[in-house]
Amino acid sequence: MKFTWFNLMPWPHLPDDFREKNRSVWVDIDQKLFDPVKSNAVYNTYLDLLEYADGLGFDGVGCNEHHQNGYGLMPSPNLIAAALTRRTKDAAIVVLGNSIALYNPPVRVAEEFAMLDCMSGGRLVAGFPVGTSMDTNFCYGQIPSLTREKYAEAHDLIMRAWHEREPFAFNGRYNKLRHVNIWPRPIQAPNPPIHIPGGGSVETYDFCIDNTYSYSYLSFTGYIRAKALLDGYWRRVEERGAPDKSPYRAGFAQTICVADTDEEAQRLYEEHVLYFYNRCLHVYPGFADAPGYRTIKTIQSGALSQYAPNFSFATLTWKDLVEGGHVIAGSPETVRQRMEDLITGLHVGNIFCLMHVGNMPAEKCMYSTKLFAEKVMPKLRNMFPEYKDDSRFWCHPIGNRAKPGSLPDARELAAAGGR
Amino acid sequence: MELKTIAAPRVPVRYYEGGSGTPLVFLHGAGGIMPNDPFLAALAKKYHVYAPLLPGYGDSEECPEIRDMLDFTLHSWDVVDALGLKNPVLAGHSMGGMIAAEMAAIAPHDISRLALICPAGLWLDDHPIPDLFSTLPFEFPQLLFHNVEQGTALLTAGMAVDDPEWLKGFLVTNARQLGMAGRILFPIPDRGLAGRLYRIKAKTVLIWGDGDRLIVPAYAHAFRKGIAGSELVVIPEAGHMVTMEKTEQVVQAIARLG
Numbered sequence: 001m002k003f004t005w006f007n008l009m010p011w012p013h014l015p016d017d018f019r020e021k022n023r024s025v026w027v028d029i030d031q032k033l034f035d036p037v038k039s040n041a042v043y044n045t046y047l048d049l050l051e052y053a054d055g056l057g058f059d060g061v062g063c064n065e066h067h068q069n070g071y072g073l074m075p076s077p078n079l080i081a082a083a084l085t086r087r088t089k090d091a092a093i094v095v096l097g098n099s100i101a102l103y104n105p106p107v108r109v110a111e112e113f114a115m116l117d118c119m120s121g122g123r124l125v126a127g128f129p130v131g132t133s134m135d136t137n138f139c140y141g142q143i144p145s146l147t148r149e150k151y152a153e154a155h156d157l158i159m160r161a162w163h164e165r166e167p168f169a170f171n172g173r174y175n176k177l178r179h180v181n182i183w184p185r186p187i188q189a190p191n192p193p194i195h196i197p198g199g200g201s202v203e204t205y206d207f208c209i210d211n212t213y214s215y216s217y218l219s220f221t222g223y224i225r226a227k228a229l230l231d232g233y234w235r236r237v238e239e240r241g242a243p244d245k246s247p248y249r250a251g252f253a254q255t256i257c258v259a260d261t262d263e264e265a266q267r268l269y270e271e272h273v274l275y276f277y278n279r280c281l282h283v284y285p286g287f288a289d290a291p292g293y294r295t296i297k298t299i300q301s302g303a304l305s306q307y308a309p310n311f312s313f314a315t316l317t318w319k320d321l322v323e324g325g326h327v328i329a330g331s332p333e334t335v336r337q338r339m340e341d342l343i344t345g346l347h348v349g350n351i352f353c354l355m356h357v358g359n360m361p362a363e364k365c366m367y368s369t370k371l372f373a374e375k376v377m378p379k380l381r382n383m384f385p386e387y388k389d390d391s392r393f394w395c396h397p398i399g400n401r402a403k404p405g406s407l408p409d410a411r412e413l414a415a416a417g418g419r
Numbered sequence: 420m421e422l423k424t425i426a427a428p429r430v431p432v433r434y435y436e437g438g439s440g441t442p443l444v445f446l447h448g449a450g451g452i453m454p455n456d457p458f459l460a461a462l463a464k465k466y467h468v469y470a471p472l473l474p475g476y477g478d479s480e481e482c483p484e485i486r487d488m489l490d491f492t493l494h495s496w497d498v499v500d501a502l503g504l505k506n507p508v509l510a511g512h513s514m515g516g517m518i519a520a521e522m523a524a525i526a527p528h529d530i531s532r533l534a535l536i537c538p539a540g541l542w543l544d545d546h547p548i549p550d551l552f553s554t555l556p557f558e559f560p561q562l563l564f565h566n567v568e569q570g571t572a573l574l575t576a577g578m579a580v581d582d583p584e585w586l587k588g589f590l591v592t593n594a595r596q597l598g599m600a601g602r603i604l605f606p607i608p609d610r611g612l613a614g615r616l617y618r619i620k621a622k623t624v625l626i627w628g629d630g631d632r633l634i635v636p637a638y639a640h641a642f643r644k645g646i647a648g649s650e651l652v653v654i655p656e657a658g659h660m661v662t663m664e665k666t667e668q669v670v671q672a673i674a675r676l677g
Contacts, residue, residue: 027553138553141606145598146486286553289590290605292598299590 001343001383002394004060004094005053005369006253006352009046009080010071012359013038014279024284025070027138033070043073045362047080051087052366053355056373059394060092060125062352064197064218065099066132067139071280071358078112085120086404092395093120096197096216096352097127101147102140105175106154110161110182117186121401124188125394127216128155129197130204134283137290145292148203150174162191193393195251195350200229201298205236208249214350214393216251220281223254223342224325230346232301247343247384248393251350254342255327255357258371262330268364269357270318273327276358277316327357332375339376343383350393420459420468422477427497433479434471434498438463442507443673444499445470446515449551449600451477458662461670466508471498475599488603488610492521509621510534510673512662513634514600517612520646523623524615532676533621535642536669537634537659539604540612546637552597552605556580565630565658573663616645623649626672628657628664650675 014033015021022030050061063080066072074080081095093116098109109128117124130151136142142150153172160168160180167181186192194213198204208215215233217226230250237245257273259265321327328338343351355372356365382388408416420437435452437459443466445459452459452470462468473491474482485494495518499507509530511519516538523530542548549562556578564570579585603610623646627639636653643651652672657664 137605138550143605144552144601145594146602149483284553286555286558290552290601291593291596292601292605294590294594296591296594299587299594 001380002059002092002248002350003377003380004062004092004350004352005050005058006062006064006094006096006354007046007050007356008064008066008071008354009042009073010276010280010358011039011073012042012275014070014275014359018279019282022282024287025280025282026066026134027068027284027287029068029070039073046073046356047083049356049362049365049369050080050084053369053373054084054088054091056370057377058091058353058373060094061088062094062096064096064127065129065135067135069134071276078116081116081124082119085116085123088120088123090397091123092125092397093123094125094195094352095127096125096195096218097129099131099136099140100128100154100158101136101142101151102131103154105177106157107161107177107180107182109154110158111184113192114162114182114184114186117188117192118184120397122187122192122397123395124186124192125195126192127195127197128158128213130201132199133290133293134287137293138287143292144290147293148295159191162186187398188396193395195393200232200301201295202236202301203295203297205233206240209237209240209242212392214249214251216253216350216352218253218352220253220255220277220326220354222321222325222327223252223338223346226252226346230348234347244387244390245347246387246390246392247347247349248387248390250346250348251352252342252346252348253352253354254339255354256335256339256368256372257327257329257355257357258332258335258368258376259329260331260371262334265329265331265334266318266322269329269360269368272358272360272364273318273321273329274316274358277321277326280358332371335372336376336379339380340383343380349384349387349390420456420463420470425471425498425501427494427501429484429494429497430474430480430482432471432474432498432501433477434469434502435459436467436469438466438468440466442467442469442504444502444504444507444509446495446509446511446518447472447476448513448515449597449604450513451596458666458669461666462510462673465670465674469502469504469507471495471502473596473599475595481595481599485599486602488521488612491518491603492525495519495522496526505529506531508532508534508673508676510536511538512536513659514539514604514608516540517603517608517610520612520616520619520642521610523621524612524618527618527620530621533619533623534626534673534676535623536626536662537628537631537638538625538642539608539634540610541638541641541645542607542609542613543637543641546635548608548634549632550606551633552601562633563659565628565656565664569664570658570660613641613645616642617647619646622676624672624675625649625651626661626669627651627653628659628661629653629655630657631659631661633659
């Protein structure tokens with residue numbers, strides 16, 4: 001199993017009446033709600049927490065890309081990832097990912113991911129999402145019905161940039177580049193492992209299966225609701241004639257809160273979980289799905305996103321969220337059991353653990369994270385012994401990685417000067 | 420009106436045909452053409468009407484190769500050619516007006532009569548056009564009609580949002596139609612027409628509802644400035660769907676082209 005500690009980086013200061021007074025947390029969120037001075041502490045705490053998770057033995061630390069979004073302070077995930085390369089030691093740096101249709105030209109992604117891989121000593125896991133309609137279409141202005149074509153071209157360009165060892169010309173529809181010759185290139189040759197976040201598009205299933213990429217379902221609605229979607233994916237893996245059904249072909253994001261007892265979990269985490277589910281996910285339905293963003297095939301398959309027009313903004317309670325599986329919360333034993341249900345039920349080897357939730361303060365988040373790392377994770381480690389050697393979907397760091405702070409000390413400096 | 424198919428070079432095109440007299444090509448807006456469209460019926464009393472559907476509209480085949488403004492413009496000329504028409508009256512509503520203006524700009528000697536009914540295609544920073552693509556179904560009547568109540572009745576007839584199958588069909592239609600429209604309208608309906616309007620040689624009538632809340636009448640004046648000798652007909656008590664709200668007055672305004 002691979003456990004990645006993931007932080008969405010929500011803005012923790014949305015007012016209590018946010019939902020009543022604002023139509024959306026995303027795209028046209030009120031500028032006045034962001035306080036740059038306060039964000040200094042917010043960013044630093046969030047980075048500290050990611051580093052803390054590395055120290056506790058999580059396999060990866062994760063970040064992602066959202067724009068104009070009150071629950072995601074990472075328009076540039078690569079900046080966060082770059083900061084993480086310095087003070088994390090062993091964890092994979094999981095960037096899930098760069099919305100490659102938005103980078104102009106997309107070789108920028110090939111370059112930045114290469115830098116991250118070099119800086120981290122080969123610890124990068126690279127993600128290539130199409131991007132939500134909110135980010136891609138409404139914030140970044142991509143034409144909905146051409147987004148996928150542009151994405152596909154960006155993918156081809158990035159992969160060629162990583163794989164080819166001579167300068168080449170790329171005559172694409174969206175990118176005309178006479179001299180592609182990236183410098184630096186990644187340590188993990190020819191390319192880092194690739195995860196593709198998806199929301200139920202049939203085309204994305206096939207894309208992952210055909211290229212041996214891991215399919216990640218990043219929902220917030222939990223493992224019970226994800227069953228139908230992941231079942232569809234595994235059916236497709238079979239139909240498409242993939243050589244195996246390795247659980248590492250799939251990943252899943254799950255909100256997790258651990259405490260000593262189930263009661264304590266509710267007492268400690270309820271307000272933060274409700275902040276996230278009832279405040280942060282308040283997205284105006286008009287931004288959910290620009291017409292043309294989803295393919296006809298996907299709409300016909302009925303796999304509508306959590307933001308589809310029928311998504312309801314009912315106020316959810318702790319009980320709803322825990323019983324519905326949106327959130328796995330409770331004592332280490334409760335969490336272990338439910339995680340086991342998740343892992344076997346969905347057949348997933350990569351878990352993106354959403355352990356910082358909403359406006360959770362650092363100390364509670366550390367408490368929950370530590371309990372998970374020490375009392376839950378070890379018991380789930382060997383869920384798929386037959387696939388324990390499957391390393392296709394994870395990074396391969398070099399040994400003897402460079403350490404930060406390795407400049408010569410004052411004495412060495414003086415000695416060098418005296419020479 | 421009869422729904423027919425014609426082979427255009429890139430894709431078979433569905434079109435409505437009816438009436439007799441001077442040939443008139445009508446290009447529809449982003450919403451497409453309603454079955455038994457009363458505006459087409461009214462036009463057909465005076466003209467031999469041809470109203471082609473853009474690929475993806477109605478039951479017509481999609482055409483992924485039509486991506487940008489030039490593709491739309493040349494495709495629409497291809498359709499006129501395939502129909503065997505020479506110098507028809509060219510009329511377009513909203514997005515269709517944008518395409519018609521582009522057609523007249525790219526081939527100024529092939530069109531001598533042009534009717535632009537609250538066309539898209541320009542952008543004025545002082546009058547940002549509402550974002551059609553994030554507008555929810557229940558919000559459309561406000562934007563499109565002077566008489567919102569009547570507009571609501573027209574737009575919501577037959578809607579059954581609680582029925583998943585109906586909803587699926589609705590989403591598919593939206594994805595096909597607005598997905599196609601988005602190629603020239605998203606996120607801002609401006610593909611550089613302002614810089615090409617000077618090329619239009621056709622006698623041009625601009626037709627606008629004075630209560631248009633989608634493309635406000637300020638745009639009428641911008642078009643009038645851009646197209647030499649154009650005439651503006653403003654129709655009172657009408658919104659963006661002036662073709663539905665004041666059908667006869669729009670037909671009369673087009674008739675001023677002779």
